[in-house]
Amino acid sequence: MRSGAASKGRPTAADVRGALAAATAALREAGCESPRLDAELLLAAALGVARTRLHIEPERSLTREQAARFAGLLERRRDREPVAYILGTRAFRHIELAVDPRVLVPRPETELLVELALTLPRGARVADVGTGSGAIALALKQERADLDVIATDVSADALALARANAARLGLDVTFAEADLLAGVSGELDAVVSNPPYIRDADRPWLAPEVARHEPAGALFAGEDGLDVLRRLAVEAAARARWVAFELGAGQAPAVGELLRAAGMARTTAHRDLAGIERVVVGER
Ligand SMILES: C[S@@+](CC[C@H](N)C(=O)[O-])C[C@H]1O[C@@H](n2cnc3c(N)ncnc32)[C@H](O)[C@@H]1O
CATH class of the missing domain: 1.10.8.10 (Ubiquitin-associated (UBA) domain)
Structure with missing residues (x-):
């Protein structure tokens, strides 16, 4: 009509x-x-x-x-529900992920972490800690089929969605419900993670899309936002020669320090498109 x-x-x-x-x-x-x-x-x-x-x-x-x-x-x-939840889907690198309030909406800046991990040697065994929708693990596997990718999350709800995304995309990633790397056995070459890193006190300043709709367990990490990264730096440095962590504005020096204290010989901060030091890479 x-x-x-x-x-x-x-x-x-x-x-x-x-x-x-x-x-x-x-x-x-x-x-x-x-x-x-x-x-x-x-x-x-x-x-x-x-x-x-x-x-x-x-x-x-x-x-x-x-x-x-x-x-x-x-x-x-x-x-103020995020558009991605309303549509039920979000593009991330070359894949389309189903997303809902069980998981963080994957962010464009996280694509930098994937880009850095694409330099890993052929056949490397890599763990994505706190996989949420599966964004990092699935994008990596889609772009580098040779990698052996394992993904963990403490949230069973998030893992259910990540597994569904993997099945729909036909990507062979192993999932484990675990605290950090506890559920991952065997040798690892690399650990990547976009963990919760927001300071608890910053909650009032967050956009309503984030504060009201995204899962708190994906966002907050204590007084300085480093509660998860502090433990992860130690576990990851003990298990892998190469690690890459996403973090918040101003956290790169502290996270570099954590990784060096955990035995990484060299750390490098990488800036996102906004010029913020967004990812720290540690190498043994
Ligand atoms: C910031 S979200 C990142 C999600 C996804 N990797 C991404 O980049 O879109 C952090 C994720 O870490 C998970 N998480 C929080 N603490 C964890 C822990 N101790 N061990 C494993 N996963 C954890 C949360 O459930 C959440 O899915």
């Missing part, structure tokens, strides 16, 4: 252009950082079309069912 004369240039809430205008205003008012993009992603999902279709057909009318579906998605976003 077309909305006829009303859709010629002038937006109506019943067509794509009008629905997007109204939704963008509502999301801006709710404090969302990228209201137009979010509105487009949600409307495309409600219509079951690619986002580019919205630009090609701005005058396309919404059916009552599509409008109701869009209103439902919009309501969730106005409550």
Whole structure:
């Protein structure tokens, strides 16, 4: 059904252009950082079309069912639920991961950790500690089929989703429910991890998307944010010749120190696209 004369240039809430205008205003008012993009992603999902279709057909009318579906998605976003949870999926390097509130939404800066691990020697045995959705482990396996990849998490809920992602993507990764590396036996060449590293006291400053919707067990790590990294540095340095940890702004010197104290001869901090020292690599 077309909305006829009303859709010629002038937006109506019943067509794509009008629905997007109204939704963008509502999301801006709710404090969302990228209201137009979010509105487009949600409307495309409600219509079951690619986002580019919205630009090609701005005058396309919404059916009552599509409008109701869009209103439902919009309501969730106005409550600052991450778009990735609402859509149920997130792109990470070359793979598409299912995501929901059981796991952290994989972040673009974590792709740097994967990039660094791509330099590992052929056939290396590598453990991803705190795998969440499986992002790091699965991206690594997808780009380097020769690697033997093991992934751990303390959260059984997160592991269930990571396993489902591995099965859907057809990637052969071994999963273990474990505290850090406790569930991993045998020799390891490398350990990679994006562990919880936010200071408990920083909770009030976090965006509502993070504080209200992402799992606390994936975020917080004590007074200085290093509770998990402190233990992991010791375990990983004892087990592997090469480690790479993601961390928060300002934590690189302390984590480099932890790794050297644990026996790593050389540590290097790598900056993300925002210029923040985001990953520390330790080598024996
Ligand atoms: C920041 S999230 C990272 C998730 C995923 N690797 C990513 O980069 O998107 C940290 C993950 O570590 C897990 N975790 C927290 N403490 C852990 C521990 N002691 N041992 C294993 N996993 C842990 C959490 O359940 C969560 O899934």
